Amino acid sequence: MTMLKSDTYSQDLLQLTENQTLDFNSNLASLVKEIRVKSANNVVKLNIPSDKDEDWRFTDLSDLQKQNWCLANKTDLNSFVLDGFILEEASHSRLVFVNGFYAANLSDISALSDENIYVGNLSNLDEDKIGKISEYLSKNEPKNEVFTALNSAGITDAFVIWVKANTKIVTPIHLLHLTARENFSCFTQPRILVVAEAHSNLNFIEYYGAVASGCSDSVKQNYYLTNAVTEIHLQDNAEIHHTRIQRESGDCFHIAKTTAFQDKNSHYTINEVSLGGKFYRHNLHIQQQGEETQTNLNGLTMLQGKQMGDTHSEVSLTKPHGTINQLHKFIIDDSGRGVFNGKIHVPKLAQLTNATQLNRNLLLSSKARINTKPELQITADNVKCAHGATISQLEADEIFYLRSRGLNEYDARHLLMDAFAAEIIDKIPYESLKHRLTQCVTCRTLE
Amino acid sequence: MMNQPILSVRNLTVNxxxxxxxxxxxLEINAGEIHAIMGRNGSGKSTFSKVLTGHPEYEVTGGEVIYKGENLLEKEPEERALAGIFLAFQYPLEIPGVSNLDFLRVAYNARCKYLKLEELDAFDFEDLVEEKLDIVKMDSAFLARSLNEGFSGGEKKRNEILQMALLEPTLGILDEIDSGLDIDALRIVSEGVNKLRKPDNAFLLITHYQRLLDYITPDFVHVMYQGKIVMSGDKDLALELEKKGYDFLEEENLVAN
Structure with missing residues (x-):
């Protein structure tokens, strides 16, 4: 296997996307091509970040660059693979992609047959929405993010949720991306576009998993790379509840960018749970575009072995009366390494902002490591902004209290750990998913 | 061994x-007895309760503690709990994320397992708890909340007594159960303890004030002073202490020196 040179690495990844076929009608095809070309031009100017880049100081990509990646193939899977992934609450509102390709045979959106709702892939989007899509797809994309640009340069299809104005959908929408393992190091670029028009209300689950036998943590021979981009648009008074689950297998590099654009008086909540992967990096960016927006960012990252997990969040406010509540937790065991960076920009235009940010970390071994940086940039003078970071081990007094009730030390420790995780997991509004995640947490902590 | 004491403490020294x-x-405690240890802050009362339950920060340097014929000091905290020792904490810990009901069930089932009794599932356990709630006049809404999180002082203490009611200890140690309680809560907590009293169990109350002993009548009152029990008597000793204050111990001590 030839090693790719690191200075041309991003271009080598880009080349993989060059001969992709686009299965779109002509209007959509020309629009997507334009995005692909523009983004490709950005990629060629950018290197894969190193520790010299402030945003990647503690997050080492050198292992990723040792791999010789090839694009994952379109793969047809039998529906029995879904057994471990179907959510009771969303059994007929599920859209499935495998290796970046829409899998119609695995999807079931029969519960969403409302003319005001589109849940499907980009290729099948109707004409009137195609006419508007340039306002949403690849909007305001930063020019300095090589992985985001790579994804945009390789758009072939996308999960799309589009909810028309004044429409409320109670049924959760489940977007499931599966990677089917190949006998080479495979690369997929999932893409999600969510548009919530004015006064609409929806909730969705974004779930990343791999098709593998047994527990998905067991390390197989070949690595795979998931480079995901999710764009979410909330128009005036729209409300979205977003659950993002990263449950990739232990040999995955998962890099993701989520952007939420919030118009006036919109409410956006994300509960992010990251359990799997060898390497996880999530850039979560909230762009406020109107007054009185409300944003809730909750996250839980569990790391063990030599797992690396990094969440970089950024909230850019530009209007007054915004509210932000952020709580991100890490549980780190063994030689796991966590990075949290939480930026909140509050310029003069964003008076009367009310922001709280808390990052809590539970370190379970002497080799576990967390680098945490709350980063509040405030120039407005009439705002309430609080932030904090805590790093702790399990409290001896808490363990003693539980032992004095007859629990052994092992059970006491795990009860406390599960409780630490539960504060985030309990915010997820789907009982079956909550139950599954709790089991995962317990299973991993009981190793 | 009919008359074997529940607890026998001999010449215990702790750092x-x-x-x-x-x-x-x-100190010797027999089945059916209620003992009270009184003393001012720093006299060693709370240390004594923590040592009996096996808190790892306390180092026993001498003496022995025999519980139901066995050396208590070599047992782990959970082994002591399972063997029937229960400490109602002066400051019960708040543990966010652990529901009160789940915690009570885990603790209850740990004890069932130890006693080789059948463990209870969530439904049967809830029935049992509902029954016990009445002992401390607690609302079942408390069960769904996180363990002690955001509970008032009185609610925390009642929750301790609820745990004790479920675990049915042989020796219940109540460390300043009266602190932070208003009169109504004090009455509820005390009545709860009285209801749990049985011929085959015993209680050790640790308190500053005689007030608690109006509600729970002790068979013996001990006064702890500078790490020793310097005086023992019946409930009248508590009244005498209340009248004279702890200062008279100082005078007695001076006389003794």
């Missing part, structure tokens, strides 16, 4: 951070 705190405590 905390290399400082002697208990300097030779002797």
């Amino acid at each position: 905390v951070d290399n400082t002697p705190i208990l300097k030779g405590v002797n």
